[in-house]
Amino acid sequence: MKKATSWTYKISIIMCLMIASTKSYALSDQDLTQIQMLKETALSSNLAYEIDESLTTEVGARRVGTVNDKRAVDWATAKMKQLGFDKVWTEEVTHIKWIRGTVEAKIISPYPQNMVAIALGGSVGTPKDGIKADVVEFENFAALEAAAPNSLKGKIAFISFRMERKIDGSGYEPAVKSRGDGPSMAASKGAIALLIRSVGTDDNRVAHTGGLSYQDGIAKIPAAALSNPDADMLQRQVARGAAVKVFLKLTAERKDETPVITANVIGEITGSESPDDYVVIGAHLDSWDVGTGAVDDGIGVAVTLAAAHHIANLKERPKRSLRVILFAAEEVGLVGAKQYVMDNKDHMDRHIIGAEWDFGTGLIYEMEPGVGPSALNTIRELAELLAPLGVSLNPKNTAKGDSDMSALGNAGMPAVNFSPDGLQYFDYHHTENDTLDKVDPEALKQNTAVFTIFSYFATQSDVDFRK
Ligand SMILES: [Zn+2]
The missing domain is CATH 3.40.630.10 (Zn peptidases)
Structure with missing residues (x-):
């Protein structure tokens, strides 16, 4: 036993020397x-x-x-x-x-205002005359996910989550979920359309597009992003407590076939x-x-x-x-x-x-x-x-x-x-x-x-x- 240990020791020394002498870059x-x-x-x-x-x-x-x-x-x-x-x-x-088409988004009541919006990539269009419906705001994707089934019947869901500015771009991941998975999640709760705050860190009155992904077996609803300043304004109107009615018209066309x-x-x-x-x-x-x-x-x-x-x-x-x-x-x-x-x-x-x-x-x-x-x-x-x-x-x-x-x-x-x-x-x-x-x-x-x-x-x- 002792002999074996000593041999093992010697061999390992020799191997170390070999490795040292042949260390190649x-x-x-x-x-x-x-x-x-x-x-x-x-x-x-x-x-x-x-x-x-x-x-x-x-x-x-x-x-x-x-x-x-x-x-x-x-x-x-x-x-x-x-x-x-x-x-x-x-x-x-x-x-x-996919054809982008045009977009029209405005608040009808209580305080009528136009909003700058953009269709999410791959979104279906609204009916020809657009949609008029009350908005229900969610602070993030998880809040929308927690909403009761059918609780958004006939409504437009609005996710107001703001992307954080970070040097490594790690603010993107938590924000982009609303864009990718938001439409099907909102539809699964009965919503007829989804608005999100743009996934972007700027304060310009410009909206950010980007792809969505519809889940199989769930209704495809139209989805658009609002510019950051418009998302702020919509939030302020919602915060006043009265129902906020929005008009949304997308002429986008999705041709899966x-x-x-x-x-x-x-x-x-x-x-x-x-x-x-x-x-x-x-x-x-x-x-x-x-x-x-x-x-x-x-x-x-x-x-x-x-x-x-x-x-x-x-x-x-x-x-x-x-x-x-x-x-x-x-x-x-x-x-x-x-x-x-x-x-x-x-x-x-x-x-x-x-x-x-x-x-x-x-x-x-x-x-x-x-x-x-x-x-x-x-x-x-x-x-x-x-x-x-x-x-x-x-x-x-x-x-x-x-x-x-x-x-x-x-x-x-x-x-x-x-x-x-x-x-x-x-x-x-x-x-x-x-x-x-x-x-x-x-x-x-x-x-x-x-x-x-x-x-x-x-x-x-x-x-x-x-x-
Ligand atoms: Zn890229």
Whole structure:
């Protein structure tokens, strides 16, 4: 027994020495020099801004299924070729047809006033002559959920919950439930329409759109968002105690049986040693129809394309392939991302690691990985390279991929999430104000440097991020 213990001890010492002497870093000194050069290139290049300027000037708004959505696919395909990708292709995505129509919302009594409102994406319209009904206010989704069955018969439900402004955008999650699940919840209580306070942090008289999702088996009722100042005003009238009657007319049309066709656009810089191993970076190409999608997600499109271009411009291809995926139909429920996972399921295990950029407009201050325990050391090396750009490492290791990339993360792909300063993001999100003047060219340079370093680091290392 004693002898065995001593042998075990000796062997473990020898193993420690072996590990110490062969401790290898993910990248060679030459690679690290290359990364410094790539960083300088990204920080001094205006390319990302120029790409976003091109997309928002030459295409503009590109809601799924619209003519502009198709033009965006053509734009992206041509842009990738122009930027030096080795392969560029599209993969078909289908969704249902929806026509926004017009909106009219006003308080009829006790104090008649017009309100600024917008139809939620996917909403059905009201009857032709609109709806006139009393409003019942709920302070949040949970309060609506707690309402008794049939208690809203013939009424318009109104959720007045205000989204909180937070640097990491974490105010969105509790607020967006009203938009996504509110319509069916209100209908299940007998309501004939739903109004919500816009899911946004601004004080402009502009309403925020965004997708809803109707539940099967529950009546589909029309749903719209009010601008923050109008939601305040409606609340003040309700607070006076008398019944508040509202007129709502939406001419939106939802055509569940009519498919629209769009596409994920994919560009690849083919690896020199392991071409069938893919590092993926992505963003969504579609946008809502009211702004020009310069921020959501023109910034993501611009940053990922620019990062890939800087790598394509090197003399040699990296070892692994780099894929940029510009996803279709994100705004209506990650439809393109789910399709990508289905189309690529046979080689999802060759998707080494991925990152999405769908949260403009600020500087990236944090990276959170979602990798295997052994790969964490490699992530720390990456973090050291990103630290001079102001990016710190979140010690949690639970990232599943942001936005579209979460569909790939849920299919087993390791991921890294990058967090930018998101304090202003939800002022413009899904509104007419999502335009190019909100994009900060200097922040784009830092964002692009981060994505370029991440992409080169992961394509040039041979680390298995699943382990
Ligand atoms: Zn987005």
